[in-house]
Amino acid sequence: MRRLTWFNATSLTLGFAFLYIPMIVVIIYSFNESRLVTVWGGFSIKWYGELLQNEAFLDAAWVTFKVGFFSSIIATILGTMGAYVLVRGGRFYGRTLFSGMIYAPLVMPEVITGLSLLLLFISIGLDRGLFTIVLAHATFSMCYVSVVVSSRLVSFDRSVEEAALDLGCTPFEAFRLVTLPIIAPAVISGWLLALTLSLDDLVIASFVAGPSATTLPIKVFSSIRLGVSPEINALSTILIGLVTIGTIAASLTTKRAVMRRRREEQMAEQAG
Amino acid sequence: MPETVFAPWNDPAEKPLIQFRNVTKRFGSFTAIDDLSIDIFEKEFFALLGPSGCGKTTMMRMLAGFETPTSGTIMLDGQDISPIPPNKRSVNMMFQSYALFPHLTVYDNIAFGLKRDKLPKDQIDARVKEMLRLVQIEKFGQRKPEQISGGQRQRVALARSLAKAPKLLLLDEPLSALDKKLRQDTQFELMDIQEKTGTTFVVVTHDQEEAMTVASRVAVMDHGRLKQVDTPDRIYEAPNSTYVADFIGDVNIIAGHATTQGETVSIAWADGQPPIIGTPSKPMDDGKVSFAIRPEKVAISAEKPTDRNNMVQGKVLDIAYLGNLSTYHVQLPSGIVIKAQTANSRRRASRPFTWEDEVWLSWTDTAGIVLES
Numbered sequence: 001m002r003r004l005t006w007f008n009a010t011s012l013t014l015g016f017a018f019l020y021i022p023m024i025v026v027i028i029y030s031f032n033e034s035r036l037v038t039v040w041g042g043f044s045i046k047w048y049g050e051l052l053q054n055e056a057f058l059d060a061a062w063v064t065f066k067v068g069f070f071s072s073i074i075a076t077i078l079g080t081m082g083a084y085v086l087v088r089g090g091r092f093y094g095r096t097l098f099s100g101m102i103y104a105p106l107v108m109p110e111v112i113t114g115l116s117l118l119l120l121f122i123s124i125g126l127d128r129g130l131f132t133i134v135l136a137h138a139t140f141s142m143c144y145v146s147v148v149v150s151s152r153l154v155s156f157d158r159s160v161e162e163a164a165l166d167l168g169c170t171p172f173e174a175f176r177l178v179t180l181p182i183i184a185p186a187v188i189s190g191w192l193l194a195l196t197l198s199l200d201d202l203v204i205a206s207f208v209a210g211p212s213a214t215t216l217p218i219k220v221f222s223s224i225r226l227g228v229s230p231e232i233n234a235l236s237t238i239l240i241g242l243v244t245i246g247t248i249a250a251s252l253t254t255k256r257a258v259m260r261r262r263r264e265e266q267m268a269e270q271a272g
Numbered sequence: 273m274p275e276t277v278f279a280p281w282n283d284p285a286e287k288p289l290i291q292f293r294n295v296t297k298r299f300g301s302f303t304a305i306d307d308l309s310i311d312i313f314e315k316e317f318f319a320l321l322g323p324s325g326c327g328k329t330t331m332m333r334m335l336a337g338f339e340t341p342t343s344g345t346i347m348l349d350g351q352d353i354s355p356i357p358p359n360k361r362s363v364n365m366m367f368q369s370y371a372l373f374p375h376l377t378v379y380d381n382i383a384f385g386l387k388r389d390k391l392p393k394d395q396i397d398a399r400v401k402e403m404l405r406l407v408q409i410e411k412f413g414q415r416k417p418e419q420i421s422g423g424q425r426q427r428v429a430l431a432r433s434l435a436k437a438p439k440l441l442l443l444d445e446p447l448s449a450l451d452k453k454l455r456q457d458t459q460f461e462l463m464d465i466q467e468k469t470g471t472t473f474v475v476v477t478h479d480q481e482e483a484m485t486v487a488s489r490v491a492v493m494d495h496g497r498l499k500q501v502d503t504p505d506r507i508y509e510a511p512n513s514t515y516v517a518d519f520i521g522d523v524n525i526i527a528g529h530a531t532t533q534g535e536t537v538s539i540a541w542a543d544g545q546p547p548i549i550g551t552p553s554k555p556m557d558d559g560k561v562s563f564a565i566r567p568e569k570v571a572i573s574a575e576k577p578t579d580r581n582n583m584v585q586g587k588v589l590d591i592a593y594l595g596n597l598s599t600y601h602v603q604l605p606s607g608i609v610i611k612a613q614t615a616n617s618r619r620r621a622s623r624p625f626t627w628e629d630e631v632w633l634s635w636t637d638t639a640g641i642v643l644e645s
Binding site: 157160162163164165166167168169170173177178181182234261264265267 | 294336338357359360363364365367368369371372373374375384388389415416418419432433436544
């Protein structure tokens with residue numbers, strides 16, 4: 001193993017400092033006694049208490065959760081179906097155009113997506129609220145799901161599906177009993193991606209959200225315009241905590257899967 | 273017990289299980305199968321043999337229902353199967369990649385097809401256990417495909433495709449993923465299982481040795497057409513074209529001009545060499561021919577043989593020692609190289625010939641095949 005040179009050590013420190021100092025500052029100041037954000041007034045957890053009393057924040061959090069839940073499920077179903085048709089549907093007319101169009105929303109500026117959705121909802125007379133945010137989020141995140149799932153489908157051995165048909169499955173049964181279980185990891189990671197995108201989104205949501213429904217990012221952004229309150233720091237710290245736990249859990253699961261695979265390979269060798 | 277040879281193809285009263293009638297399959301402008309007709313009979317072990325791209329896999333996929341013919345009909349048991357989807361056909365397939373379901377155990381892989389038929393649970397269980405026994409993998413029922421070796425996966429794939437007791441089993445390069453030793457053992461097991469279950473097997477392979485070993489009949493294909501359909505020994509000893517002669521085994525092919533002399537023909541082939549005397553399988557006209565002779569039918573000797581009509585003299589150019597056999601490449605004065613093969617039946621015998629030795633090659637009147645070309 002190569003030793004850590006001073007150059008590598010410096011880049012490592014600088015890189016991580018760059019990434020994490022802002023977050024550490026937020027976390028430290030969330031425990032600040034003082035109402036003034038930039039002046040340290042002693043340790044306290046009172047802002048966490050106030051946050052939990054703040055109906056507006058709790059409502060926004062609940063809306064965000066509901067939007068994320070429903071939109072990611074819709075996006076996962078539609079995205080998986082789209083990927084399946086594009087990869088497996090054979091050579092139908094305009095297929096290349098369609099596969100290109102799946103990727104277009106990934107590079108489309110969010111402002112444009114948000115604006116066009118807003119115009120659409122107004123023109124068909126749909127009241128803005130929770131429902132429109134769900135629709136908007138499902139629309140843009142299904143493309144991401146589609147990309148993730150289709151990359152898995154491309155590397156999928158087609159003859160496994162043919163074997164299912166050969167053994168008496170209808171095409172739908174073959175999908176449900178064979179294809180879906182095999183691509184499940186990709187579908188799940190697509191779903192997680194859609195969920196994260198929805199929880200994060202500020203731009204599109206602010207176009208299509210109505211007075212009846214406000215998501216957490218919108219709430220945070222609008223309250224910051226009135227000055228940063230220590231409550232926001234507390235909220236951010238909670239979110240950072242949740243993300244950290246999620247990431248650690250995900251990497252532990254992956255690690256366990258890798259270990260299990262290694263064990264299985266050993267078993268196969270012994271069996272051989 | 274009366275000795276009966278299994279040869280339903282010679283019995284005009286026998287009804288074929290599979291009939292291809294003028295089947296053509298095109299993919300765009302590429303013709304994969306070109307106006308092909310063939311009968312395959314019940315309980316046959318039929319091998320489709322040919323280089324890659326010859327259309328053998330397309331034929332198999334049409335039987336399974338994954339492709340439909342562009343024109344012509346395919347009959348199974350007297351019924352046109354073109355409109356029947358793969359899941360409704362009494363045909364099962366063993367895939368080259370085995371196509372095992374990675375998320376199911378070996379047991380559930382084999383039970384998969386039976387469950388689709390909505391059989392009662394105890395019947396499924398009995399059948400799966402029977403299959404596990406048949407292919408000798410009882411121990412591995414609860415393992416996942418990843419947890420067993422390649423040879424065992426091949427057995428699972430075979431068991432799964434046989435579980436539904438199909439009228440016809442298709443095997444796509446069934447042994448190509450196994451190493452040579454295991455492949456040879458498995459060939460015999462495959463024949464054994466075919467005999468035990470009485471299922472009609474159609475196997476696609478590019479391995480001529482495999483086809484010759486397992487099959488009751490072999491169809492040699494090229495460019496979407498059948499070149500010859502015959503028993504392995506006829507394919508080897510009586511090929512009907514230079515393509516078949518060349519594709520199966522090793523062969524010397526000599527071009528010449530034939531003149532009929534009663535039962536035999538005299539073939540003029542090179543300046544300064546006596547003509548080759550050959551025996552054609554059917555009466556033929558004078559004209560250009562190819563004379564094909566297998567290396568093991570060419571004798572090599574230091575002294576001039578006295579009992580044979582066909583003999584030539586040449587120099588040993590190369591020796592390929594294979595352990596059990598040695599192949600000598602002998603160059604004639606005209607530059608033509610003829611291969612002669614001898615069995616190394618004695619251990620430690622000093623090699624009778626070496627490079628640059630002058631030797632005599634000889635063969636009998638009936639050793640070679642005269643092919644019109």
